[in-house]
Amino acid sequence: MEASLPSQAPKPIYPQPTVAVRIEKCIVLFTGVSKIALERTKGLVQLGERCKTIEHELVQRSAGLHSPEVRAAVDATQIALQVILDQCEIWLDKGVVQRALNTDIIQRQLDTWNEKLNDCMQDFARRIVFEVLNVTSGYGAEASRFYVRMLKQGETFTALLQAIKRNTDLTQQQVQLLMNRAQEVQIQSKQLTSQERDMLYDSLRSIVSKSKSRQVFPLVEVQGILEMDDHTVLLNHSSDIYRGRLDGRPVAVKRLRDPNSSPMRVAKFMYEGYIWRMLKHNNVLPFLGLHVNPRGEVGLVTVWMPHGDAMQYIHNKPDCDRRAIIRGTGEGIAYLHRQEIIHGDIRGSKILIDEVHDITGTWPQARLADFGLAASSESDQEAVYDGTSASLMLTVCRWLAPERCNSGPEGLPVFASDVFSFSRTMLEIATGTKPFPEQKAVFHLIKRLCTGTLWPVRPVGDKIAESIITDEVWELMMQMWAAEPTARPTMVRVQSKLERLL
Numbered sequence: 324m325e326a327s328l329p330s331q332a333p334k335p336i337y338p339q340p341t342v343a344v345r346i347e348k349c350i351v352l353f354t355g356v357s358k359i360a361l362e363r364t365k366g367l368v369q370l371g372e373r374c375k376t377i378e379h380e381l382v383q384r385s386a387g388l389h390s391p392e393v394r395a396a397v398d399a400t401q402i403a404l405q406v407i408l409d410q411c412e413i414w415l416d417k418g419v420v421q422r423a424l425n426t427d428i429i430q431r432q433l434d435t436w437n438e439k440l441n442d443c444m445q446d447f448a449r450r451i452v453f454e455v456l457n458v459t460s461g462y463g464a465e466a467s468r469f470y471v472r473m474l475k476q477g478e479t480f481t482a483l484l485q486a487i488k489r490n491t492d493l494t495q496q497q498v499q500l501l502m503n504r505a506q507e508v509q510i511q512s513k514q515l516t517s518q519e520r521d522m523l524y525d526s527l528r529s530i531v532s533k534s535k536s537r538q539v540f541p542l543v544e545v546q547g548i549l550e551m552d553d554h555t556v557l558l559n560h561s562s563d564i565y566r567g568r569l570d571g572r573p574v575a576v577k578r579l580r581d582p583n584s585s586p587m588r589v590a591k592f593m594y595e596g597y598i599w600r601m602l603k604h605n606n607v608l609p610f611l612g613l614h615v616n617p618r619g620e621v622g623l624v625t626v627w628m629p630h631g632d633a634m635q636y637i638h639n640k641p642d643c644d645r646r647a648i649i650r651g652t653g654e655g656i657a658y659l660h661r662q663e664i665i666h667g668d669i670r671g672s673k674i675l676i677d678e679v680h681d682i683t684g685t686w687p688q689a690r691l692a693d694f695g696l697a698a699s700s701e702s703d704q705e706a707v708y709d710g711t712s713a714s715l716m717l718t719v720c721r722w723l724a725p726e727r728c729n730s731g732p733e734g735l736p737v738f739a740s741d742v743f744s745f746s747r748t749m750l751e752i753a754t755g756t757k758p759f760p761e762q763k764a765v766f767h768l769i770k771r772l773c774t775g776t777l778w779p780v781r782p783v784g785d786k787i788a789e790s791i792i793t794d795e796v797w798e799l800m801m802q803m804w805a806a807e808p809t810a811r812p813t814m815v816r817v818q819s820k821l822e823r824l825l
Contacts (some may be wrong), residue, residue: 545612606655651689746803
């Protein structure tokens with residue numbers, strides 16, 4: 324009898340996907356691919372629109388400029404634009420399926436083409452800016468206005484800033500030439516309106532804040548023979564003030580105390596000079612330029628103020644017009660804020676006095692000085708501001724806004740902190756003494772000020788102070804030193820009120 328074969332186990336029967344499920348999976352897969360393809364299509368369309376925008380900008384920016392350099396830059400950019408436009412059209416004509424199957428290739432080409440456009444625009448920007456400056460320096464008002472309009476518009480200026488950020492040696496040399504020419508126009512041109520001058524200043528400040536150059540631009544370097552005394556006349560936190568003579572004219576020279584300062588501090592010092600050189604206001608101390616001695620030490624050269632700072636002047640002439648000093652200081656700070664500049668260290672010792680003689684008599688004109696903490700509000704502040712050290716805190720705490728007590732970025736100066744410091748300075752000028760003169764224990768004072776448990780008291784019994792600090796002025800001052808920065812008025816509003824109240 325034959326042995327029976329063992330029966331085989333039945334194969335498992337897996338449920339087969341229904342037609343509906345298969346269709347659903349296809350839809351999901353196709354939808355994902357279509358979404359990516361749609362993104363690539365959008366990228367191609369946007370790149371095409373960018374090419375058309377740049378082509379229009381080439382025509383607009385190069386109008387009236389016929390140098391071979393500008394023409395070559397325009398031709399090179401137009402050739403690149405045409406090649407990229409043709410490639411975009413080829414991909415768009417292929418249809419959705421082809422684009423869906425080649426999404427990675429399209430993305431790589433989009434990145435390459437956008438980078439190519441960036442390079443072309445940076446080269447065009449450098450060439451056209453120099454050419455426009457050449458035209459500006461020789462043709463008066465209309466060319467100057469054309470230059471001002473050209474800056475801060477479209478991709479030209481953006482590309483220039485991108486080139487500067489790359490920080491190549493060639494770019495830095497060109498930036499140096501650009502700043503020389505642009506500052507010459509900004510400082511010397513009598514054709515520009517105040518609004519156009521402010522626009523040009525804003526452009527120059529953007530260039531300076533992006534540039535990594537440590538060199539002195541020749542136009543900013545002081546011209547003439549500078550002689551300096553051997554001994555300092557004033558010691559600041561990290562710099563020394565010397566008296567000197569520039570072609571026989573009395574000047575003040577501010578130098579970093581440490582001749583081997585870090586590149587960051589030197590850059591901050593240079594930045595201060597570049598920005599200061601572009602400022603022009605009756606209540607800002609005139610800046611004559613930067614000076615570098617044979618040892619490579621950089622100095623900021625300013626007009627010498629024989630009457631000293633506001634507190635020295637008030638001490639020597641207690642019956643002087645203190646209202647004029649407060650008004651002038653407010654106007655100077657408001658001007659800085661309009662230029663997007665934060666002073667960062669406002670107090671009586673930072674306000675120098677220049678006496679003005681006119682038909683009304685002699686009165687003190689406030690001149691804001693010592694921009695050692697000054698920063699552009701749109702630049703990298705930490706690159707130009709190295710914080711409030713413990714030793715400096717001991718000196719400035721009586722004027723410092725409470726938020727400045729914080730460490731890190733939160734402790735950086737802002738417009739509102741300038742407003743706070745000015746309110747304390749108003750009290751200082753009105754009374755002739757620093758805020759909280761009765762507080763002798765400085766560390767305890769710092770703790771109370773930073774925690775908001777100590778606030779100024781309205782002066783009583785001081786006739787001069789009482790005549791200046793009326794009810795309305797005191798109310799304004801309390802608004803200015805509000806604990807919350809957002810609750811403080813702007814300097815524009817403060818200046819407007821002071822013109823009416825003082």
